[in-house]
Amino acid sequence: MTVIDVWVPHKVVAKQRARLTRRRRGRKNVAYTPQPTRNFEQLVGECVREAIPEDYDLFEKPVCVNIEIYKDGFVLQIVPAEASVRPVGVRGDIDNIVKSIFDGCNNIAWHDDRQVEQMTVAFVGVPRKGTTYGG
Numbered sequence: 001m002t003v004i005d006v007w008v009p010h011k012v013v014a015k016q017r018a019r020l021t022r023r024r025r026g027r028k029n030v031a032y033t034p035q036p037t038r039n040f041e042q043l044v045g046e047c048v049r050e051a052i053p054e055d056y057d058l059f060e061k062p063v064c065v066n067i068e069i070y071k072d073g074f075v076l077q078i079v080p081a082e083a084s085v086r087p088v089g090v091r092g093d094i095d096n097i098v099k100s101i102f103d104g105c106n107n108i109a110w111h112d113d114r115q116v117e118q119m120t121v122a123f124v125g126v127p128r129k130g131t132t133y134g135g
Contacts, residue, residue, distance in 0.1 A: 004109060006051040006076040012069055013040035015099035037100055044104025048076070052109065059110045062117040067098060069122065076101065078109050097121070 018031040033041075059080055066077040098121060102113035110116070 001080055004051055004078040006048050008044055008047045009073040010043055013100055014097045040100055041104035044101055045108050048105050048108045063115050065116050065119040067121045
């Protein structure tokens with residue numbers, strides 16, 4: 001079983017909504033991903049590509065992903081799953097922050113981020129000043 005551990009030395013960037021170009025005479029609107037999101041996805045892809053062994057083949061099975069988010073970067077761990085845990089009929093992405101990380105891994109660590117069926121995400125570090133919960 002191949003486990004991939006990656007450190008990405010960059011602040012996380014949440015997936016931004018697609019933008020539309022304005023329609024010009026005779027042309028259709030075109031949707032595109034904003035440049036900061038594309039740059040972050042490319043950086044994630046480069047870091048994952050560097051961490052993958054030469055004999056690695058894209059995972060064909062479901063995968064588990066663990067992400068620890070720090071102030072100045074994050075750790076990403078990809079582990080093959082033993083079995084599918086996704087309930088029948090459940091579709092879509094889990095969260096927008098990890099969406100841009102997953103898109104950066106497409107066709108590098110896996111074929112498509114739909115293969116991710118289990119994940120844990122944790123913020124690691126000191127909470128922001130004045131942040132309190134439940135009390």
